[in-house]
Amino acid sequence: MKKYVFFRIIRSLVSIFLVTTLTYIIIYSLVPRSDVFKNDTMVSKLKADPDKLTDYENTAFSKMNYIEYYDTKALLAKAEKDSPEVTAKPTAANKQLLEKWGNKNGFTIHQFKIGKGFYATRELSLLERLGRFYGNLIQWDNPWAVHDAKNPNMPRYLKFENDKLAGFALVGSGTKYRYQIYFNSSFPYIHQNFLKFNLGSSYPTFAGIPVTTVIGARQGKTEVVQNVYPNGKTFNSADNIYSRQYQPKAQQDSSVRERYGDDYTNTTQNYQDPSMIGTSFKAGIWALIISYVISIPMAILMARYKGKWFDKAGTAIVTVLIAVPSLAFIYAFRYLGSSLFGLPDSFPTQGASSFASWVSPTVILGLLSVSGLVIWFRRYMIDQQSSDYVKFAKAKGLNDGEIYRKHIFKNASIPIVQGIPGSIIGLIGGATITETIFAMPGMGKMLPDAIISHNNPIVIGLVFIFTTIAVFSVLLGDILMTIVDPRIKLSASGDD
Amino acid sequence: MTEKIKNEPQNIDNDFVLVSRDAKAAEVIDTPKYSYWGSVAKTFFSSKVTIFMLILMVAILLMSFIQPLFSGYNLMDVSGVNNFGARYNWPSAKYWFGTDADGKSLFDAIWAGAKTSVSIGFIASLITTVIGVIVGAIWGVSKSIDRLMLEIYNVISNVPMLLIIIVLSYTFGNGFWNLIFAMTCTSWLGTAYFIRVQVMIMRDREYNIASRTLGTPTRRMIFRNILPYLTSVIVTQVSQLLPSFISYEVFLSFLGVGLSQSVPSLGRLISQYSPYMTSYPYLFWLPVLVLALITVSLYIVGQNLADASDPRTHM
Numbered sequence A: 001m002k003k004y005v006f007f008r009i010i011r012s013l014v015s016i017f018l019v020t021t022l023t024y025i026i027i028y029s030l031v032p033r034s035d036v037f038k039n040d041t042m043v044s045k046l047k048a049d050p051d052k053l054t055d056y057e058n059t060a061f062s063k064m065n066y067i068e069y070y071d072t073k074a075l076l077a078k079a080e081k082d083s084p085e086v087t088a089k090p091t092a093a094n095k096q097l098l099e100k101w102g103n104k105n106g107f108t109i110h111q112f113k114i115g116k117g118f119y120a121t122r123e124l125s126l127l128e129r130l131g132r133f134y135g136n137l138i139q140w141d142n143p144w145a146v147h148d149a150k151n152p153n154m155p156r157y158l159k160f161e162n163d164k165l166a167g168f169a170l171v172g173s174g175t176k177y178r179y180q181i182y183f184n185s186s187f188p189y190i191h192q193n194f195l196k197f198n199l200g201s202s203y204p205t206f207a208g209i210p211v212t213t214v215i216g217a218r219q220g221k222t223e224v225v226q227n228v229y230p231n232g233k234t235f236n237s238a239d240n241i242y243s244r245q246y247q248p249k250a251q252q253d254s255s256v257r258e259r260y261g262d263d264y265t266n267t268t269q270n271y272q273d274p275s276m277i278g279t280s281f282k283a284g285i286w287a288l289i290i291s292y293v294i295s296i297p298m299a300i301l302m303a304r305y306k307g308k309w310f311d312k313a314g315t316a317i318v319t320v321l322i323a324v325p326s327l328a329f330i331y332a333f334r335y336l337g338s339s340l341f342g343l344p345d346s347f348p349t350q351g352a353s354s355f356a357s358w359v360s361p362t363v364i365l366g367l368l369s370v371s372g373l374v375i376w377f378r379r380y381m382i383d384q385q386s387s388d389y390v391k392f393a394k395a396k397g398l399n400d401g402e403i404y405r406k407h408i409f410k411n412a413s414i415p416i417v418q419g420i421p422g423s424i425i426g427l428i429g430g431a432t433i434t435e436t437i438f439a440m441p442g443m444g445k446m447l448p449d450a451i452i453s454h455n456n457p458i459v460i461g462l463v464f465i466f467t468t469i470a471v472f473s474v475l476l477g478d479i480l481m482t483i484v485d486p487r488i489k490l491s492a493s494g495d496d
Numbered sequence B: 001m002t003e004k005i006k007n008e009p010q011n012i013d014n015d016f017v018l019v020s021r022d023a024k025a026a027e028v029i030d031t032p033k034y035s036y037w038g039s040v041a042k043t044f045f046s047s048k049v050t051i052f053m054l055i056l057m058v059a060i061l062l063m064s065f066i067q068p069l070f071s072g073y074n075l076m077d078v079s080g081v082n083n084f085g086a087r088y089n090w091p092s093a094k095y096w097f098g099t100d101a102d103g104k105s106l107f108d109a110i111w112a113g114a115k116t117s118v119s120i121g122f123i124a125s126l127i128t129t130v131i132g133v134i135v136g137a138i139w140g141v142s143k144s145i146d147r148l149m150l151e152i153y154n155v156i157s158n159v160p161m162l163l164i165i166i167v168l169s170y171t172f173g174n175g176f177w178n179l180i181f182a183m184t185c186t187s188w189l190g191t192a193y194f195i196r197v198q199v200m201i202m203r204d205r206e207y208n209i210a211s212r213t214l215g216t217p218t219r220r221m222i223f224r225n226i227l228p229y230l231t232s233v234i235v236t237q238v239s240q241l242l243p244s245f246i247s248y249e250v251f252l253s254f255l256g257v258g259l260s261q262s263v264p265s266l267g268r269l270i271s272q273y274s275p276y277m278t279s280y281p282y283l284f285w286l287p288v289l290v291l292a293l294i295t296v297s298l299y300i301v302g303q304n305l306a307d308a309s310d311p312r313t314h315m
Helices: A004-028 A031-037 A041-046 A050-063 A074-083 A090-104 A126-135 A211-216 A256-258 A277-302 A309-323 A326-342 A356-368 A368-386 A388-395 A400-438 A443-452 A456-484 B002-007 B009-017 B025-026 B034-042 B050-069 B104-142 B143-157 B161-172 B176-204 B206-213 B218-255 B266-276 B280-311
Strands: A066-070 A109-110 A118-121 A138-140 A155-163 A165-173 A179-183 A190-192 A193-197 A219-222 A225-228 A234-237 A239-245 A266-269 A271-273
Touching: A004 A456, A004 B143, A004 B161, A031 A050, A031 A225, A031 B206, A041 A050, A050 A066, A050 A118, A066 A234, A074 A118, A074 A368, A090 A109, A109 A190, A109 A388, A109 B034, A109 B266, A118 A179, A126 A388, A138 A443, A155 B104, A190 B206, A193 B176, A193 B218, A211 A277, A211 A443, A211 A456, A219 B143, A266 B034, A277 A368, A277 A400, A277 A443, A326 B218, A326 B280, A356 A368, A356 A400, A356 B161, A388 A400, A400 A443, A400 A456, A400 B218, A443 A456, A443 B161, A443 B218, A456 B161, B050 B104, B104 B143, B104 B176, B104 B218, B143 B176, B161 B218, B176 B218, B206 B218, B218 B266, B218 B280, B266 B280
Parallel strands: none
Antiparallel strands: A066 A118, A109 A118, A138 A193, A155 A165, A165 A179, A179 A190, A219 A271, A225 A234, A239 A266
16 A cells, blocks of 8 residues: 555656646747737837847846846856956957857857847757756755855754744754744644745746745735844834845845844745635635535435435536536626625625635635536435445335435445545636636636736646646545545556 | 126127238238337437427527528627617617627627537537547557556546646637647547546457457457447537537637637627626626527537437337
8 A cells, every 4th residue: 555655656746747847848839939028018118229128038038948148247257257358349359259158158149239239148948948947846945055155154053942033943044044844823834944846937927026936925915913023122014034034244134134133134025815826725625615515415315315306406407507618607606696695796806804705706616516526426326225235224124314324325425535635626627717707816817817928937837736736636535535445455456 | 807708709700800811911020120320319309308408409509500601790890889879789679689889789799609619619529529439449458558548648637627728729829720629639538538448348248258259350349349339428428528618618718818819709708798797788698698508408418319329228
């Protein structure tokens, strides 16, 4: 069993790797590069100044890992090492020197149209881009992570201690983040900073912000919290004290440094609303609960009174729900929700802090998967009804209620339990539609948004996250199944 | 009964007439010849709901393929935009479904859109089913292919279908055939896997083992011995695929990914008119209604056809 799970995890990781790589290759080789600027307002603003436009475009491409780009200043700094006599003047001699450097390093030398300054670009091959993507994907923080020439005597350690600011925490020095592991009252209570995913930086929307921050960081207005700082004073501040990062002396703010008493002064802010991933998960989990709470009793009643009016009515409803496109379904229920219960039509109207704005999207997301669940659960229950153990239980003298509760339900729930994590995949698919219609700031809405704005790094990041969730939820489902029914052995199953 | 006969023995001779032997009738075999499709049709048309749905489906399909030929609807035509009398007319005898912001008839728009949506659904289902059934049949009988295909399936099936379609239609750009390509690119794998399981079940039945022992070649095994028995399963698949492809198209057009700007589709109408839900509700709800009627009728007709084509219901 352990061996089987081990190999399943390996295979899952391979799946994730293959799907992400495939998506990466497909997107970066098939989507025309110029599409990036299709909806970019900066491009039309810079049209009047072709030099700035070229610089802007090349900077964007280099941020997205299409090319390597050195502007005049950076190019000279590089080339001066080889030939110190080179200058920025657009003369033939300089051009020759730079071209010599370019040939050696694989760069092509260009000149700006108007200013005639030099710049250099190098096309990155798809393989190199992929290598960079995976090479930078996982980043471990360690006590040797920070190298600051102006601070050579920085202590390097990892200690578990009762920190004045963060409470009990694994505190690092020489690390990028001050608190490697810390505890607080927000879910999931244990947090870490030592393992970070780097999925590149977002462009053109959320320009320059890391993809993981766009998807994983909290959103909305900043939230001010009161903290007692190591210097003994109490401040109200929106700084997220758990996110303290190393900052070189030159960039430090003296008052902030005074407050924390060390070099870890760079913090992010506290925000009110959950992150994109958090929003999606919150709605998804509740939708999952709602869909099971509705569909299981419904399926049990339908199976128990098979052929009676309840079964017939239920089947008719379920058939219609399966056939109606989810878009029409969502609009219809959103209309019902707003006209009958006065729920907001769109999420941002009342914001994430209001309970009412969560109700409609979550309930609809749950209802979307009810029809599929009911059909299957009813089928399983009815298949069980004619099996020998049910006849035997009847012969023993058990009444219908007992047979359903103690025998049929337990056996029929095995495939349902197996499907619970798998339903998460369905919820992601559904969430793309519901979140878009309700303008909910979650991952599901981000995917179409990123696609429309040609934000390739975000698309790749989301595909990576969705695939990871999907692959591991299937695995988790299989493991859950063996826990519920110990007769099932995954390892012995072989190839079907 | 016996008492009755005993009581009236004198009537017997008068009641019977001698019938001569009819040579022609003797040639006819007395059990009627069993016809599979005849039997399917008989079962299929025995339900009133099915007939109603079938009529509805045929009516909608005819409308969506014939009406656009005469209406000359063009999505990009904005000639009526300044004619205030023509704009936002509620449904009336002249404009059955009312008019929109450009003064165009919604009735024309809906059928032009339905034509695109239904065509995409049909073509994508056809491609998916043909490739899926052929690959699935080979996959089911060949052990070496099975190993490779299972790995591919494990990788692809873990990814949400919607994600694949969105990403592919994004990368290949907008357009009718691009969208169909994006939809069918991986969806056949699901059908193929489903058929593979069914083929494997049939493959090891006694009659096939006997057939193989007698030396039937694999190709004949697949097309003569196995696939005909899967008709009902395949019809079920198709009846589920059709509405789901239409839904995908609607959703993608809603997002603005998929079809090019000049192609009308139900998804585009719905997304375009969703802001009018309260001010001019007919603009929004009529396309939604037609869409729902299309998918529901297709699904129910398909399901009942699948039930009817299952030989077990013919007894």
